[in-house]
Amino acid sequence: MAVPRLTLKLVQKITNSIYNLEVVKIKEYPSYIDKNVWIKSQNDEEFLLKFKLEAFDVEVEDMVTSMMQHLREGGFRVPYPIRTQSGETYQTLEMNCEDGTTSTFPFVMLKYIPGNTIFQSHCTAEELLTVSRNVGVYGGMLQKRLLTCPGKRAQCKECSVWYTENFSDLRETLFFVEDMQLRSIIEKFIDQFEVQVTPKLAKLRKAHVHGDYSDTNILLIDRTTVTTSRLSEEQLLSDLGVIDFGESHHGYIVFDMAVCIAYMMTQAVSSNACPVGVAKEVLMGYLQAFPLTDDELDVLFMGIVARLATSYAKGREIIATNSECDPNFVSCQSSKCPKLLKLMNNKGSVDFVKTLLSS
Incomplete structure (x- = not known):
């Protein structure tokens, strides 16, 4: 390149x-x-x-x-x-x-929008739970606004494995996953995706989506308020920001939320917080501002594991094939994915979603 x-x-x-x-x-x-x-x-x-x-x-x-x-x-x-x-x-x-x-x-x-990302902010476990609820609400607000965005519905990089609907294509990259137990888990998730999600794609809503609404692209413009209080929508517009629209496209709404949950779970690992608890806060906040359909909730688990698997496998590929890359930068999120994939494999889709939706 x-x-x-x-x-x-x-x-x-x-x-x-x-x-x-x-x-x-x-x-x-x-x-x-x-x-x-x-x-x-x-x-x-x-x-x-x-x-x-x-x-x-x-x-x-x-x-x-x-x-x-x-x-x-x-x-x-x-x-x-x-x-x-x-x-x-x-x-x-x-x-x-x-x-x-x-x-x-x-x-x-x-x-340039000033402020530190969630990834740069090194939140404590308690702070991350509060941040996660605010991030969820803000994500729902963002998607609600994008539903009314004018202009062409341009498609980009349709064959990209980073688009969750193309998760099956990750098989070609699994050679770079050296942990055979982890590779087996990812292969199982791909098999499940092809049976449980691919046939349902026609039932899922599409709209303009950010494409990478994650901990490295969400700004804590006012760290104090965002980490300590559940904010109103007006406050969130003032105290949060979002950057890097390089992956934006006309895509599946639920998969964009799955991307956010996946990466917030990697932050939970870094902050010694409960990954499922963080996922629950993100989803509850999102549903507060932008409800998902039953079909979308049915595929949420698979959307999350698809991003975790893709992040890890593609990260390993980049490190192995690009001598000029910075391994620490490439693996800053993906190094947390194996632990989370094994957690999700043990928990299972039904139990995971039930926990997230419980009051």
Whole structure:
């Protein structure tokens, strides 16, 4: 994969000539896919310059811009694209690469939203339970707002195994799962998914979804309030934010919630909290703002284990095949997944969902 070679001088040239901004400071942010550079302007404004390293789909980019704008108009704290001097939301540029070649890269500049993510906030077990309820409500509010988002329903990366409906495709990656007991558990979950979920896909609602509503993309703008109190919807709009719409698409609503629960459960492992208790708080909060159908609740368990399995297996693949990746960054969430997959295997779908929905 070609990666642009960035320097302060080059970033200053790009921002000045294309955005009419004087940049005084830059810092590279880690990312699975894109090349992200935080920048600070001469006027102390903060932005994120995002270079796209994968295939760039104009229709998808326009849809994501529409989603962010629609959420902003609804009071949500989200990034938004800064238009170029010619009025465009994205631009392309031929650049030198780290491997000595040249390539053309699309890029966007986004308004930076300050705040620490849940992952960066190192919550205690008690704090995480409160955060989880607030995150659930906020996620339901977010999805409710996205139901009314105008614009095209662009599909992107339909074959991506990161899309839960494609969970069966993970079989091709299981070679990288060295723990044979864990591999067997994942294979069993894939078999169950094909029988219990795939035939039901036509009954599940689709809408514009964030695609990666998780602990690394949810901002605690006011850490004190979010970790200590169950907040009103008005307070949540002020004290929480969400970033990174790079996986946004028109997809299954319940699977987006499953992604959130899966990653909040990895935070539970880090915080020595009860993963099932954290999952329950997220779901109860979400249902408070945005009810799920019975069919959606029936597939929630499988959606959660699908993301946990995908996160771990794909993480192992990336580490094994990409010598330039940072293993600590890649495994920051996925290293918790084996413990959770074994927990979910022992608990089972019926008992898990019953626990989450119990009063």
